[in-house]
Amino acid sequence: MGLVNARAACEAVYPKRPWTVFISSGFAGALVPSRIGDVVIPEQVVCADSSLMGSVPDSPIVCSARYRQHAYKTAQSSENAVLSGRLVTVGNIVWLARDKLAIGKAFDASSLDMESAAIGTMATRRGIPFFVVRSISDRAEEDLPLDLNLFRRPDTFVQGAWAVATTPGKWSGLNRLRRQKNVASARLAQFFEIFFSMTENDS
Numbered sequence: 600m601g602l603v604n605a606r607a608a609c610e611a612v613y614p615k616r617p618w619t620v621f622i623s624s625g626f627a628g629a630l631v632p633s634r635i636g637d638v639v640i641p642e643q644v645v646c647a648d649s650s651l652m653g654s655v656p657d658s659p660i661v662c663s664a665r666y667r668q669h670a671y672k673t674a675q676s677s678e679n680a681v682l683s684g685r686l687v688t689v690g691n692i693v694w695l696a697r698d699k700l701a702i703g704k705a706f707d708a709s710s711l712d713m714e715s716a717a718i719g720t721m722a723t724r725r726g727i728p729f730f731v732v733r734s735i736s737d738r739a740e741e742d743l744p745l746d747l748n749l750f751r752r753p754d755t756f757v758q759g760a761w762a763v764a765t766t767p768g769k770w771s772g773l774n775r776l777r778r779q780k781n782v783a784s785a786r787l788a789q790f791f792e793i794f795f796s797m798t799e800n801d802s
Contacts, residue, residue, distance in 0.1 A: 600713055600714070600751070601690070601713050601714065601751075602646075602688065602690060602713065602714065602716060602717045603717075604714075605623075605713075605714035605715075605717035605718055606717040606720075606721065609621070609717065609718055609721040609722075610721070613721065613725065618725075618727050619727075619728070620663070620666060620722075620727065620728045620729065620730070621718055621719075621721065621722035621727050621728070621729045622666075622729075622730060622731070622732060623644075623712070623714055623715040623718040623719065623729070623730075623731040623732075623733070624731070624732050624733060624787065624791075625712065625714065625733055625734075625787075626712070626733060626734060626735075626736035626780060626783055626784075627639045627682075627686065627710045627711060627712045627733035627734065627735055627736065628693060628699060628710065628711045628712070628735070628736065628737050628739075629682065629699075629709070629710055629735045629737065629738050629739040630687075630699050630700070630702060630703030630708050630709055630710055630711060630739050631682065631703060631709045631710075631739055632738075632739060632740070633680070633682055633709075633735050633738060633739065634680065634735065634738075635735055635736065635737075635738065635779045635782050635783060636679070636734055636735060636782045636783050636785070636786035637679065637680045637681070637682055637734070637735045637786075638670075638674045638677075638679040638680070638681050638682070638732065638733070638734055638735075638786065638787075638790055639681075639682045639686060639709075639710045639731065639732070639733040639734065639735065640662075640667055640670045640671060640674065640681050640682070640683055640730070640731065640732055641662060641682070641683060641684060641685055641686035641709070641710065641715075641731050642661070642662055642667065642683055642684060642685065643659040643660065643661055643662065643684075643685045643686070644659065644660040644662065644685070644686050644687075644688060644715045644716050644719045644731060645659045645660070645685060645686075645687050645688070645706055645708070645716065646687070646688045646716035647687050647688065647689045647690065647702065647706065647711075648689075648690055659685065660715075660716065660719035660720065660723055660729070662719070662729060662730040662731055663728040663729060663730045665728065666728055666730040667730050669794070669797070669798070670730060670732055670794065672797065673790055673793050673794040673797060674790065676793050676797070677786075677789055677790055677793050679786060679789075679790060682709045682710050682735065683709065684707075684708065684709040684710075685706060685707055685708040685709060686708060686709070686710045686711065686712060686715055686731055686733075687702060687706040687708040687710075687711045688711070688712055688713060688714065688715050688716035688717070689702065689711050689712075689713060690713070691713075691748050691751075692713070692743070692746070692747045692748050692751070693711060694742060694743035694745070694746050694747060694748075695742050695743075696739065696740050696741055696742050699711070699739050700739065703739065710733070710735065712731075712733060715731050715733075719731075732787070732790060732791070732794075733787070734783035734784070734786050734787040734790075735783060736776075736779050736780045736783040737776065737779060743772070743776060744769045744771075744772025744773050744775070744776060745759065745762055745763065745766075745769055745772070746759070747759070749762070
C-alpha cells in the first residue's frame with residue numbers, strides 16, 4: 600500500500616517483459632455520493648502532494664482513452680455505476696468524512712487512492728498506456744472506524760491495537776468495513792472477468 604511501494608513494484612516488474620498496459624486496480628474511497636462497489640474509472644489522476652514521491656508530475660496524468668472506453672463498456676455490461684472525473688492519490692489513509700470532503704473540493708475529484716499516481720507516472724514515462732479501475736470501499740459521508748494509519752507503522756501499531764481492544768464500538772465498525780471491502784472486491788472481480796473476456800473477443 601502507498602505511493603512508495605507502488606513505485607518500487609512498478610520498477611521491479613517493468614524490466615521483466617514488454618507491457619501492453621499498466622492498470623491501477625484495488626479499492627478507492629469516494630469523495631462524492633456513491634455506493635459501495637461502484638466502479639471508479641477516472642479520466643485523470645493527480646497527486647495530493649508531489650513531495651511524497653519526488654517524481655510525480657505536477658500536471659494530471661491522463662488515462663488512456665481507448666482502455667477507459669473499453670472499461671466503460673464493461674461496467675455497462677456488468678450493470679455497475681461508474682465514478683469518472685478525477686482520482687486523487689494521497690499519502691495516508693483518509694479516515695474522516697470531513698477530510699474527504701475537503702480533498703474532493705480542493706482537487707475537484709470524485710475518488711481517492713494511495714497508488715495510482717505512482718503507477719501512472721511510471722507508465723507515462725515509459726510510453727505505456729495506463730488507466731485505473733477501482734471499486735468504492737468507503738463512502739464520502741462516512742468516517743472509518745479509527746485512524747487506520749496507526750497500523751501502517753511499527754511504532755504506532757500497538758497504539759492502534761489498544762484502541763480497538765479497549766473500544767468495543769470499533770469492532771463493529773471494522774466488521775462493517777470488512778463487509779464493504781468484500782462487496783467492493785466481488786464487484787471488481789466480476790468487472791475484470793467481463794473486461795478480459797471482452798478484450799479476448801475483440802482481439
